[in-house]
Amino acid sequence: MGSRRSANWWTLWGVLILLWALFPLLWMVSLSFKDPATFRGSTPSFFPKEWTWKNYDTVFSDSLFTSALRNSAGIALIATGLSVIVAMFAAYAIARLDFPGKRLILTVALAIAMFPQAALVGPLFNMWRGLGIYDTWIGLIIPYLTFALPLSIWTMSAFFRQIPWEMEQAAQVDGATAWQAFRKVIVPLAAPGVFTTAILTFFFCWNEFLLAISLTSTDKARTVPAALSFFTGASQFESPITAIMAASVVVTIPIVILVLAFQRRIVAGLTTGAVKG
Amino acid sequence: MSEIIIKNLVKEYGDGFLAVDDVSLDIGDGEFMILVGPSGCGKSTLLRMIVGLEDITSGDLMINGQRVNDKKPRDRNLAMVFQNYALYPHLTVFENIAFPLRLRGGMSQEEIRTKVEAAADTLELTEHLKRKPGHLSGGQRQRVAMGRAIVRDADAFLFDEPLSNLDAKLRGQMRTELLRMQRRMGTTTVYVTHDQTEAMTLGDRVAVLRRGILQQVATPRELYEQPVNMFVAGFIGSPPMNFIPGEVEGGAIKLPFVTFELPAEMREAVGSRRQVNVAIRPERFEDASIADESKRSRGVTFRATVDVIEWLGNEQFAYIPYEAAHELEATLHELERELDSERMRSQLVVALDPVSKITDGTEAELWFDPRNVHLFDPESGANLTLTPTPVPADATQ
Numbered sequence: 001m002g003s004r005r006s007a008n009w010w011t012l013w014g015v016l017i018l019l020w021a022l023f024p025l026l027w028m029v030s031l032s033f034k035d036p037a038t039f040r041g042s043t044p045s046f047f048p049k050e051w052t053w054k055n056y057d058t059v060f061s062d063s064l065f066t067s068a069l070r071n072s073a074g075i076a077l078i079a080t081g082l083s084v085i086v087a088m089f090a091a092y093a094i095a096r097l098d099f100p101g102k103r104l105i106l107t108v109a110l111a112i113a114m115f116p117q118a119a120l121v122g123p124l125f126n127m128w129r130g131l132g133i134y135d136t137w138i139g140l141i142i143p144y145l146t147f148a149l150p151l152s153i154w155t156m157s158a159f160f161r162q163i164p165w166e167m168e169q170a171a172q173v174d175g176a177t178a179w180q181a182f183r184k185v186i187v188p189l190a191a192p193g194v195f196t197t198a199i200l201t202f203f204f205c206w207n208e209f210l211l212a213i214s215l216t217s218t219d220k221a222r223t224v225p226a227a228l229s230f231f232t233g234a235s236q237f238e239s240p241i242t243a244i245m246a247a248s249v250v251v252t253i254p255i256v257i258l259v260l261a262f263q264r265r266i267v268a269g270l271t272t273g274a275v276k277g
Numbered sequence: 278m279s280e281i282i283i284k285n286l287v288k289e290y291g292d293g294f295l296a297v298d299d300v301s302l303d304i305g306d307g308e309f310m311i312l313v314g315p316s317g318c319g320k321s322t323l324l325r326m327i328v329g330l331e332d333i334t335s336g337d338l339m340i341n342g343q344r345v346n347d348k349k350p351r352d353r354n355l356a357m358v359f360q361n362y363a364l365y366p367h368l369t370v371f372e373n374i375a376f377p378l379r380l381r382g383g384m385s386q387e388e389i390r391t392k393v394e395a396a397a398d399t400l401e402l403t404e405h406l407k408r409k410p411g412h413l414s415g416g417q418r419q420r421v422a423m424g425r426a427i428v429r430d431a432d433a434f435l436f437d438e439p440l441s442n443l444d445a446k447l448r449g450q451m452r453t454e455l456l457r458m459q460r461r462m463g464t465t466t467v468y469v470t471h472d473q474t475e476a477m478t479l480g481d482r483v484a485v486l487r488r489g490i491l492q493q494v495a496t497p498r499e500l501y502e503q504p505v506n507m508f509v510a511g512f513i514g515s516p517p518m519n520f521i522p523g524e525v526e527g528g529a530i531k532l533p534f535v536t537f538e539l540p541a542e543m544r545e546a547v548g549s550r551r552q553v554n555v556a557i558r559p560e561r562f563e564d565a566s567i568a569d570e571s572k573r574s575r576g577v578t579f580r581a582t583v584d585v586i587e588w589l590g591n592e593q594f595a596y597i598p599y600e601a602a603h604e605l606e607a608t609l610h611e612l613e614r615e616l617d618s619e620r621m622r623s624q625l626v627v628a629l630d631p632v633s634k635i636t637d638g639t640e641a642e643l644w645f646d647p648r649n650v651h652l653f654d655p656e657s658g659a660n661l662t663l664t665p666t667p668v669p670a671d672a673t674q
Binding site for chain 2 (some may be wrong): 010059153164166167169172173174175176177180184185188191
């Protein structure tokens, strides 16, 4: 009986923590369905009295938002793709090869990851204007790559290190070139690691705000987090909060989908059974 | 089918450590060669140098008369089975076995299927072809690894302790299976192990390594009966050979428990040495009370107190501790440590006939024949009593 009681306690704790974590999200969803004109009514309620899609209409009819959504998706996908490819090769080299300066590279990568972004915004702004890439996609992709790479390299090299050396040696003896061994054995085995890294990088690029608002000025490259702060609602007499919440819900959806789709891949290690366990 | 010739091979690591020190070895076509030795003796390094996973510092490695030192592993056409099998976990058993064939290219799907199925059939893996290695038992994984090796027509098979991850019973079965397969295919095989049962049962010839230096290459029988030095003598045989420090006094040798006259030819071998290490295999002793009368007269009998008896059914072991306040004891301790065992106390291990009625804690009369004794030089460890026995010409170095 004792174990059952303690199991109940654990469930209770779990529910409490879940509520704590979900509350802001639920609040966001609930607000996004409230009528912008009356949501500040005299009798506040958690759930909307009348569910309405009005906010979503507002958001999607606003070119500020739709172009921002396009920018966000494009910039985040390109930055993630580049970062994963570069990090994969770098991490493989770090995990497998012995070369002078290996520790230095890892240390510098870590230092970059810890560098305060705010300190870079000013100089970057000036530099980007000088180079003519201010308010462009590439102007955001470059700094995103810089900040995403260190983390990607660190996580992926950890994944590569877990793959037994023998896998690759066996492939070489079986007749594979170094590239074939990498592509046919190492990459499939590292897939969970690559996915995890890709998703983390995508989240970072998707959610980034500081650089996005500092290095853009128009619809050309402004991403959603930055665009949200310029939101005004359907008319200037309405509070923009419900519309902002609707936009937030829209940008949260891809992340939720990603996590749901790949959580099994992230969690399940593909390497089980590679060697006698 | 091929011949592997190793000439003065050296592997020196960056820190100056010599893992393989000037090893020369000829492995004939179709021969089953065993590399054996305690851990850290360089046997695996030597194997990995043959397959090409380890660079060669100096020396020559010839396969079929061609120097392959600088060839990549994939250009050497050798197949290797790794200790932990190194199966590709993301591929099915079929794809694992087909992997080397697909890499080589130039083979139709149909050909690949036929070959893989033939290999799977030999190894009784047909029903598992669609499964992933993660769902197989240890023995099955081991067979998949072998399948990957036999599916292509490799010049030679290299095994790196392939059975050490299996439990004892399975190991015995796989050992026989492996031997049968090698005999049938007649492929040159190099097999690394630290297990002397595998070494003795599988090998046409066995190469014993110690700290990167080749000690002796010989047939299992020759290794057992004519070990060139104390290291080989102590490594081969279970329970291990008894080493007893002996004092030479005239034509006799004084052991802690008996003094015996040396046969004439041994007296010559001892020369002017004052001390020698006397080595006797446990099974060379007999319970004097049940030994043949005719035998008894040819040998030496002595009385000793048996400490512990271990009865195993087909034989029994008697342990006889003795006082050994001898300077040679220290070197014997050193040797034991190198052989991966702990010499707790100075004791004689005697293998007796299971009918012997000797019991724990009693004094027993034991017998041995001085001609079955080996004498080793205490300094160099060399065998002083090597007799050139007629061995087949192809088995000599």
